[in-house]
Amino acid sequence: MASPRHTKSDPMTPSLSPRRRRRRWIRWSLLALFTAILLFHVPILRGIGRLLIVETAHSHPDALFMMSGDGAYNYAANAVRNIPGPLILKPEMSKTRLEELGIAPDRIAEFHRELARRGVPDGQRIVLQGEARNQWEALELLDRWLVPGSPQQVTALCDEFQTRRLKIMVDAVLKTRAPQLGIQPLTDRRFDATNWWKSRGGIRAVVLGGVSLAIASIHRGSPAQPTPFDPEEYETALKAGRAVDSGRNAMSASWLESVARWLDIGQMPTKVDHVVLLPGDEDVRPFVAAALVNAGLADDILLPRNHASPSVEDGLASPVHEIAAKAISRRGVSLDRFQVLSMKSDGTIEDAMAAREVLDQEPDARVAVVTSFYHTRRARMSFRAIYGPRADQFLYVSAPVVDFNAANWWKTDTGMQLIVTELVKVAIYWVSYGPGRYWxxxxxxxxxxxxxxxxxxxxxxxxxxxxxxxxxxxxxxx
Known part of the structure; x- marks a missing residue:
């Protein structure tokens, strides 16, 4: 006997509804996407790195414009030897506190010294006067230098992961003359677009490059007037017991201001045994740490030792801990009251690990961590990851930032880059070292x-x- 044939209207015949077919398609698509990422993650990561890179260098430029990048002086000197008569242009940037004090090398003096050492004649080295406060203003100096209506061609030397951002800035500033400025990406000797994800420095460079590119695409911040920071006044306030308020407890006028204040978990300085001075912003942080010692609020300062950057390896700059030590000494702190830690670190987590050299031997020691106001929350996350609940007893001291503050960070290019990047890093730390993974x-x-x-x-x-x-x-x- 033949089995009954089910028809389409037979209720026993299962059929997939459009909704189920759509869900099945989504599941298979997600599986295919996950498989593709797993199998082709290397080409994908390389592609992400290359998205940030633009190369439009002129073959025979009339001038080279020094912006940033590893090996810029060597590249410029080689170009002078291979191309007849190009000029080397350097925008004059506003001096930092450390430059004014003679602690950090003067960038214009360095420009002349390094190119002269490489055989570039005086007549081919030109400084564009104007004291620019950021790269936008540096490009404006170049725009004024270019002769109107001339066919001059200039190639800008720039860190490769910042070149696409630079292209956006060039188009915005030079407008119709933008094709006259080509861009030559300079590769960092430690990583490049083919392996950036294998090192902390490479990941940091790509994340910062992506964030700064996004910001430059939608926003051009005007440099705010520098917030005055007087180390003498700060120290006097501490000695007098007056509040040194970073503004954390002030009422926020907007949600943007609230974002910056959320990052700031700084506390009023009180008596501690050790100050851990986190590397960065050497124009302010070392002076805050020195003020704590001079005011009798700390016994000594612990300085993490960072890995050498390319500029340090080339002798163009001193190591960060040496610069900080000079700044601290300039404020009258004796050599026996600060200690350079032996472990080399690269990042806040490793800075916290380096401090174990001293803090593990003194489990009851009172500790203050000095860093910029927007970095205090992530600093606490880092120390919690290393020291556990003990880190909650540490004092986190907010050092002010000269270029911006919580009330105007979104109006400045530097503030936008640092605050947005910090939010990304906080999210990464929350997952990597905090409770984020469990949530x-x-x-x-x-x-x-x-x-x-x-x-x-x-x-x-x-x-x-x-x-x-x-x-x-x-x-x-x-």
Whole structure:
């Protein structure tokens, strides 16, 4: 006896609804995407790095414009030897506190010294006068230097992961003359577009490059008037017991201001045994640490030792800990009251690890961590990851920032880059070193459980509907 043939209208014949077909397509698409990422993650990561790079250098430029990048002086000197008569242009940037004090090398003096040492004649070295406060203003100096209507061609030397951002800036500043300025990407000797994800420095460079590119695409911040920071006044306030308020407790006028104040978990300085001075912003942080010692609020200062950067390896700059030590000494702190830690570090987590050299031997020591106001929250996350609950007893001191503050950071190019990048880093640290991984795992488990529960309910309803259909069909007389 032949088996009955099911027709399309037969209730026993299962059929996929459009909704189920769409869900199945989404599941297979996600699986294919995950498989592609797993198999082709190297080309994908290389592509991400190359997205940040633009190369439009002129083959025979009339001038080279020094912006940034590893090996810029060597590249410029080689170009002078290979191309007849190009000029080397250097925008004059506003001097930092350390330059004014003679602690950090003067950038214009360095420009002349390094190119002269490489055989570039005086007549081919030109400084564009104007004391620019950022790269936007540096490009404006170049725009004024270019002769109107002339066919001059200039090639800018720039760190490769900042070149696409520079292209946007060039188009905005030079406008119709933008084609006259080509861009030559300079590769960092430690990493490049083919391996940036293998090192902390490479990841940092790509993240910063991506953030700064996004910001330059939608926003051009005007440099704010520098916020005055007087080390003498700061120290006097500490000695007098007056509040040195970073503004953290002030009322926020906007949600943007609230974002910056959320990053600032700084506290009023009180008596501690050790100050851990985190590297960065040497124009302010070392002076804050020195003020704590001079005011009798700290016994000594611990200085992390960073890995050497390319400029340090080439002798163009001193190591960060040496610069900080000179600044601290300039404020009258004796050599026996600060200590350079032996472990080399690269990042806030490793800075916290380096301090274990001293802090593990003194479990009851009172500790203050000095860093910029926007960095204090991530600093606490880092020390919590290394010291556990003990880190909550540390004092986190907010050092002011000269270029911007919580009330105007979104109006400046530097503020936008630093605050947005810091928010990204806080999110990464929250997942990597904080409770974020557990929250994400819990959320994933709940999501899967909800999906399974919903799927079970849907199947149960479908079986009930199918049973009703079969019962109804059986009740119909033949």
């Amino acid at each position: 994400l795992l819990s959320g994933l488990v709940l999501l899967i459980a909800a999906w399974r529960w919903r799927r079970t309910i849907r199947r149960r309803r479908k079986r009930e509907e199918l049973a009703k259909s079969v019962t109804a069909a059986a009740a119909v007389p033949a």
